[in-house]
Amino acid sequence: MQTLPPAAHQIESARSSKRWVWIVLLGIALVVVIIPLPFFVSSPTHRTYRIEAKTFEYTPATLYANPGDTVTVEIVSTDVVHGFMLDGHDVNVTAEPGQTARVTFTADHAGVFRFRCPVACGQLHPFMTGKFQVGPNLLLYRAGALGLLAVASALWILR
Amino acid sequence: MDTPLKFRLDLTGLPAFRWLLRARWPQFAARAVTLAGFIFTILAGLFGSPVGSHNFAILFVWIAWWTALKVFFIPLGGRSWCSICPIPMAGEWMQQGWLVKPNGKKGFGLNKPWPKGLRNAWLQAGAFLAIGLFSAVTLTTPTVTGWVFLGLIVAAIALAVVYERRSFCQYVCPMGGFIGWYSRISPVELRIKDRAVCNAHLDKTCFTGCADGAGCPWGTLPPALRANNSCGLCLECVRTCPKNNVVFNLRPFAGDLDPAARAPRKFDEAGLGIVLLGCVLSFSAVFQGTWGALKTAAFHVGSPAWFLYAACFLAATLGLLPGLFAAAVWAGKQLSGSTLPMKKALTHTAYALLPLGFCAWLGFTLSFSLAKFAYVWPVLSDPMGWGWNLFGTAAWAWKPYLPALTPILVAATLIGGLLWSGRSVLSTARETLPAKAAARMALPVMVFGLAFVLVELWILI
Numbered sequence: 001m002q003t004l005p006p007a008a009h010q011i012e013s014a015r016s017s018k019r020w021v022w023i024v025l026l027g028i029a030l031v032v033v034i035i036p037l038p039f040f041v042s043s044p045t046h047r048t049y050r051i052e053a054k055t056f057e058y059t060p061a062t063l064y065a066n067p068g069d070t071v072t073v074e075i076v077s078t079d080v081v082h083g084f085m086l087d088g089h090d091v092n093v094t095a096e097p098g099q100t101a102r103v104t105f106t107a108d109h110a111g112v113f114r115f116r117c118p119v120a121c122g123q124l125h126p127f128m129t130g131k132f133q134v135g136p137n138l139l140l141y142r143a144g145a146l147g148l149l150a151v152a153s154a155l156w157i158l159r
Numbered sequence: 160m161d162t163p164l165k166f167r168l169d170l171t172g173l174p175a176f177r178w179l180l181r182a183r184w185p186q187f188a189a190r191a192v193t194l195a196g197f198i199f200t201i202l203a204g205l206f207g208s209p210v211g212s213h214n215f216a217i218l219f220v221w222i223a224w225w226t227a228l229k230v231f232f233i234p235l236g237g238r239s240w241c242s243i244c245p246i247p248m249a250g251e252w253m254q255q256g257w258l259v260k261p262n263g264k265k266g267f268g269l270n271k272p273w274p275k276g277l278r279n280a281w282l283q284a285g286a287f288l289a290i291g292l293f294s295a296v297t298l299t300t301p302t303v304t305g306w307v308f309l310g311l312i313v314a315a316i317a318l319a320v321v322y323e324r325r326s327f328c329q330y331v332c333p334m335g336g337f338i339g340w341y342s343r344i345s346p347v348e349l350r351i352k353d354r355a356v357c358n359a360h361l362d363k364t365c366f367t368g369c370a371d372g373a374g375c376p377w378g379t380l381p382p383a384l385r386a387n388n389s390c391g392l393c394l395e396c397v398r399t400c401p402k403n404n405v406v407f408n409l410r411p412f413a414g415d416l417d418p419a420a421r422a423p424r425k426f427d428e429a430g431l432g433i434v435l436l437g438c439v440l441s442f443s444a445v446f447q448g449t450w451g452a453l454k455t456a457a458f459h460v461g462s463p464a465w466f467l468y469a470a471c472f473l474a475a476t477l478g479l480l481p482g483l484f485a486a487a488v489w490a491g492k493q494l495s496g497s498t499l500p501m502k503k504a505l506t507h508t509a510y511a512l513l514p515l516g517f518c519a520w521l522g523f524t525l526s527f528s529l530a531k532f533a534y535v536w537p538v539l540s541d542p543m544g545w546g547w548n549l550f551g552t553a554a555w556a557w558k559p560y561l562p563a564l565t566p567i568l569v570a571a572t573l574i575g576g577l578l579w580s581g582r583s584v585l586s587t588a589r590e591t592l593p594a595k596a597a598a599r600m601a602l603p604v605m606v607f608g609l610a611f612v613l614v615e616l617w618i619l620i
Contacts, residue, residue, distance in 0.1 A: 056458070057451015088532075089564035112566065114618060116530070118557070123211050123299040124454050126531050127446045141614050145572040147577050151605045154581040155598050 025153045032145045039136050044068035051075050051130075053082035053095060055122045058115070064108040069134075072104040085118040086132060094119055100129040110135035162300035162417050168409040169352065171397070180397045180407060183260050186242065194245035197308065199542070204305020208544020212534050212557075214301040215542035216308075217279040217554055221298045224533055226528040228338070229521045234412075237345035238338055242392035246311055247328055247376075250319025268319060273326040279427035283336025284434045288476060290333055291438045292469050295445055295457035325376040328391060339433050341517045343415035343422070348408050349390050349397070350381070356404045357382040365405065372398040372492075381405055383588035386415045386422035413514060416583055418590050426502055428510035432516060433484055436611070437476030439519045443618045447526050484509070487607035491588075495600035500590055507590075508604055510581040515608050518576020519615055522569045526619045529568075530559035573619075577612045581605050 008055055052059045053076065065071050075084045077095040085092045086100070088109065095101035117128040173179045179185055196219070211217040234241040252258045256266035261444045290297065311332070314492050318327040328335045352355050362453035365381045368374035372395045379389045381396045395561070396405045415422040415486075437556070444450070456464035488508050490502065497504065540553040547553065559565075584604050590596035 038523060054451070056454040058449070059451070061449035061451065087559055111563075114530070114559075114562065116559070120210055120212055124295060124458055126212055126299075126534070127454060127527070128451070129447070130449050137620070139566055139570055139620055140616055143574055143620070144613055146574045147609045147612050150574065150578045150581055151602075151609050154578075154585055155602060 011037050019152075020053070021156065023148070024075045025156075029146060029149060032149060037136075037138060041068075041135070041140075042066055044070065046070045046072070048072045048074065051084065052078055053084070053117065053128075054078045054126045055080065055126040058128070058130040062083075063118070063132045065134050067107060069107045070104060071107050072102060075101045075103075080121050081119050082121050082128075083118040083119070084115055086115045087113045089113065089122055092118055107132075109136040110138065112137050112139065143146075165411050165414070169406045170347075170409055171403075171406045175342055176407070177403075179398075180394050181404040183398075187259050188396060189243040189244055190248060194248055196246045197312075201305045201308050203543055204303075204308065206513070206543065207301055209301060210303060210544060211299045211394075213329050213541070213544035215538055216301045216304045217299060218535050218538040219542075220304060220308075222414045222528060222531050226532075229517075229524045233338060233341050233517070234345060234521075235347070236392075237342035237347055237387040238392050239345075239347075240338055240391060241328060241335065242394070244328075246315045246332070247319065247325050249312065250316040250327065251376065253316070253327070254319050254324075254448050258353065261368075261370055261372060268323075269321050270323045271321055273322050273330055277330055277427070279330075280336055280340075281427050282330055282338075282365055283333055284384035284427075284431040286333035287330065287336060287431075287438060288434060291441055291472060291476065293460060294442060295454060296460055298446075299458075306342060311384040324374075324378045325391065329377055337435060340428065341513065341520070342387040344413045344514055344517055346410055346412050346414070347385060348387055348410055348414060349392060349394075350384060350406060350408060352404050352406045354382060360402055360404075364401065368395075369399050369401075374399070384508045385420060388415075388428070389597065397569075413579070413583070415602050416510060416513065418586070424506050424510050426506045429506040430481075432509045432513055433481050434476055436484075436519065437480040439473050439516065439523055440480070440611070440615065440618075441475060443523045443526075444617060447523065448618050483607060484512075484604075491600040494602065495588070495592055495596040497588075497592055497596070497600055507587050508584065511587040512580050512604070512608065514583055515576040515580035515611070518572050518579065518610070522572040522576070522619060523616065524528060525572060526565060526569045529561050529565050533557045569619050570616060573612045573615055577605075577608050579584040580608055584608070 040053050044066065047065055049060070049071065049074060051063075063071070063073070066127070068112055073084055073093075075082070075093060075095040077097045077099070079097060081094060081096055083092065083094040084103065086105075091105050091107055093101045093103040111134055113132045113134070115130045115132055117125055119125075121128065171180065200216045200220055203214055207214045207216065228240060236242075248258075253265045254268045254270075256262075256264035293303075295368065297307055314331065315327040319325075326482050362369075363380065363488070364371075364374075366374050375396055376393050377389060377391045381400075384390055397407070411417070414420055445453055452464075453468065456468040485505060488504050491497070491508075492499070492501070492504055494544075499507070534557055536552040536555045536556075540550045541547045581601070584601045585597060588600040592600055
């Protein structure tokens with residue numbers, strides 16, 4: 001077997017160790033992305049939210065539920081016709097001014113879903129949104145952890 | 160001796176590609192199409208439906224074009240949009256006396272040089288801040304979009320009559336500033352092939368013009384071209400170089416950030432980059448945040464709430480964010496013992512954050528464009544909102560596309576930007592410091608980048 005001269009040997013060793021660092025970092029990143037995180041889940045319950053809708057704004061704008069909860073949303077429009085359309089769910093209801101519209105559904109998937117006004121209600125109508133959070137915002141936590149890992153790994157490589 | 164540049168592939172080595180670049184008709188045809196779209200946008204804005212989501216001016220400019228710019232034009236083609244932008248066409252026609260190719264006629268105009276004090280990116284930064292101040296109105300109200308576009312074309316003509324070359328594009332156009340700053344990340348570049356050939360060619364027809372075409376409308380001497388922001392890809396130098404020494408290269412992404420490219424780093428451009436970083440946070444909060452009061456304040460221009468919004472917007476983009484950035488750079492200097500002057504350190508580091516800024520704009524755009532894209536089909540059939548149904552799509556119901564995938568794409572884009580900039584911050588620090596000190600210099604800037612990404616993620620997903 002041919003013996004490498006010391007300099008080339010050191011270069012090869014450094015390359016190999018760098019490769020290992022990348023493999024380890026990639027492994028940690030994969031774990032951060034796919035590992036199921038334990039979080040407290042209470043038994044399914046029924047939640048009712050009363051949302052006031054007026055031009056470009058829902059109050060409250062963020063709703064919370066646990067996976068499996070049954071959720072009733074009562075939507076009251078205080079100016080023009082608004083609505084409540086929930087991403088990822090078959091939920092779409094329209095509220096006439098002064099009248100209460102009601103919709104009940106099951107929060108069957110965990111995650112954060114936008115709800116939007118489906119009725120053209122003014123210039124900023126396309127941006128009239130709110131958030132419906134089912135369980136913890138795992139995507140935000142995972143992304144944050146990946147960000148931390150990115151910073152840590154960059155420094156580790158140059159340590 | 161110069162460090163050799165990383166991989167470059169000369170696409171002009173392909174005869175068909177060289178023909179495409181030298182021929183005037185393909186580019187003119189593309190510009191004619193964009194000019195028609197531009198004029199139609201103005202007409203739709205001024206005379207079409209006042210409802211933004213039913214009007215071509217809003218949907219095609221602020222949803223379709225704005226998305227295409229960040230998904231396609233900039234990341235793949237740098238200033239490729241500037242290559243076919245219709246805004247300077249009329250002014251250039253008057254300046255040069257020809258529209259498609261030189262015909263011996265002379266144009267008119269005072270041909271004054273752009274004022275020395277304004278030869279920087281501050282005007283463009285200011286123009287982009289103005290867009291931010293009035294964004295909630297401009298981006299949603301068709302008549303305002305129509306007037307803004309009309310104003311842009313009038314300003315471009317007026318400046319072309321008074322000042323030489325494309326002064327408007329280079330120093331005034333807010334989108335020119337945005338595209339120019341981020342064009343550095345693209346995997347293509349127009350450069351010279353052999354410096355010795357340029358040195359030996361005394362006529363410099365690429366700069367002065369000749370019977371084959373105009374001198375560089377951007378006032379750039381191709382041998383001195385080291386960064387994409389100084390080249391509008393108008394391709395005149397490809398046509399006027401008698402030596403075939405101007406080439407169009409494929410290169411690694413962000414080739415201008417590679418120290419070997421020796422691209423100039425200027426404080427005013429760095430300032431523009433930090434302003435754009437602040438603007439994307441503000442845009443995200445106004446359009447994708449769930450704070451109705453903020454949207455209402457941003458929309459009601461002239462109201463007390465709007466003045467409060469304007470004060471907060473300016474304080475955040477000109478004070479808070481640049482202040483935090485400067486604090487991070489200062490902390491890095493203290494930790495590393497870097498002797499680089501503070502102004503230089505700020506400038507160098509701002510360039511390194513360019514990929515993060517671009518990815519933040521891309522993430523912000525993705526966060527709404529997939530949800531809003533379904534508005535485009537009805538408007539295609541009824542662009543003025545007058546009840547037409549040209550292609551049978553007027554009644555297509557609006558439904559957000561891929562709502563489950565959107566937050567994942569946004570998160571991946573932002574984290575990708577953080578990684579990319581992290582690498583760039585480290586390699587920039589390595590230009591002046593040994594490895595360990597470079598890591599200490601980079602650490603606070605990376606924490607700044609991480610905090611920026613976390614805030615953006617919190618708003619968008």
